[in-house]
Amino acid sequence: MAWAGMPRIHGRAPVAAGLALAALLLPVLPGGDALAEPKPTIAEARKKLKKLNEQADLIVEKYNQAGEKWKKARKRYQTLNDDLKRQSRKVAGLREELVTMAVSNYQLGAATGWEGLIARSDPGALLSGMARMDQMSALRAQSLRAFDEATESLRADRDKAKKALAEADASRDELAEQKAKADRMVKEQIKLLRELGAYRTGDPNSPGIQYTGPASGNARKVLEFAFAQVGKPYRYGGTGPGAWDCSGLTQGAWRAAGVSLPRTTWEQWSWGASRRVSLDALQPGDLIFSEGLGHVSIYVGNGQIVHAPQTGDVVKVVTLSSYGRRLVGAVRP
Incomplete structure (x- = not known):
């Protein structure tokens, strides 16, 4: 309960008074604005730029490494993918050969089958026919083995190609991450250089200068x-x-x-x-x-x-x- 004759003091009044006092104590610029945080000196800016350059060196190097890793992984995948295509053509050729052999064997049928051979009266012809049957069987077996080997090799190459592709994708993600870091660093460098008046765009078509030294x-x-x-x-x-x-x-x-x-x-x-x-x-x-x-x-x-x-x-x-x-x-x- 306030005493009679005493002014009533609201709870926020001391806070407002404090803020007003603080505003009065702040330095004021000619335009009427409170003084902002001072810009760094040229020496401070150069020191910060030097640190940024050192950090950027490492980030750019990681970016380059990630890029090289991705290129190698992509090249490996492309090589395996080409091998895969060649193997596919080889398997297709073997499959066509086996089909051709099967059709030929069916068409020859009785003429080269056991019934046809036994029906012949000439023993020499019988033996020659049997030899041809053995030869065809051996060739067929050889083709089947080659087909199986090619199929297994195809599967192995496919697995390698999938692994190489996964590595390439992982490298691409790493590359994107490092590039984002490098981009942020470049923006900071450019800002500081512009503040220092030292930003140089360069000329992509510069003719350079002539070397006149003694090296050989x-x-x-x-x-x-x-x-x-x-x-x-x-x-x-x-x-x-x-x-x-x-x-x-x-x-x-x-x-x-x-x-x-x-x-x-x-x-x-x-x-x-x-x-x-x-x-x-x-x-x-x-x-x-x-x-x-x-x-x-x-x-x-x-x-x-x-x-x-x-x-x-x-x-x-x-x-x-x-x-x-x-x-x-x-x-x-």
Whole structure:
């Protein structure tokens, strides 16, 4: 019960007063709006972008691996499916042969049957007829065995084909999942790069630049190819000719020199297990791998590399010291 003369205080009044006080204490922008959360500094944005690039390297690598797994599974299925078709034609041919033999045997009937043979007065003809009967029986038995073997082989190939198809479907699901992750990561990278004013679209038709270094042999072919790609955009999963990712570029460059590298960074590092070289003994054309195997570049010489860096950038030549990634080793294809 309130005392006489005292103002009545409703339950929500203190809350409203508190909110009003808080509003008065907030900094106000010239336009009258309360101050929003400050944008990150350029240094903070670059730090975040560096972290995103490292994460994107790994996600893109998983995407590429899933893609390669799916391609191999699909190729295996297609091969088995072709084998299956060939086997089907073989079985159909054997079946037709058996039907033909059965019809012929029926048509010959009494002429080559036991009654016909016994009715002949010439013993030589009787023996010759019996030999023909034995021969036909042997051929028929042989055809039946071949038919059975072909049928069993057909069933086995069909089972393999089904398994290969299931593996391909599983790889496709994995590929879709990794692609979705990569797409989300790319959006974040592009947003940050635009905020920094550092987003580069690149030119898919860039003529590149001319390599004038001292490298010779395969290494020269590799670097001539890589330098011709300078200015083209980075795109994850890119294998040229208008856009590249890091391992796509290294694969394409060494292909120009007649050397077949696997598609992904992980596979290239594994492929080069017996071709590892010290980072202190690099030569032009060597592949340099980052820690975690999320990125690979090509050593140019004189402390420089050529590579496809990351989303929002282009194929370019930079100093190894500006690489921005911790190194794990090098491979000389």
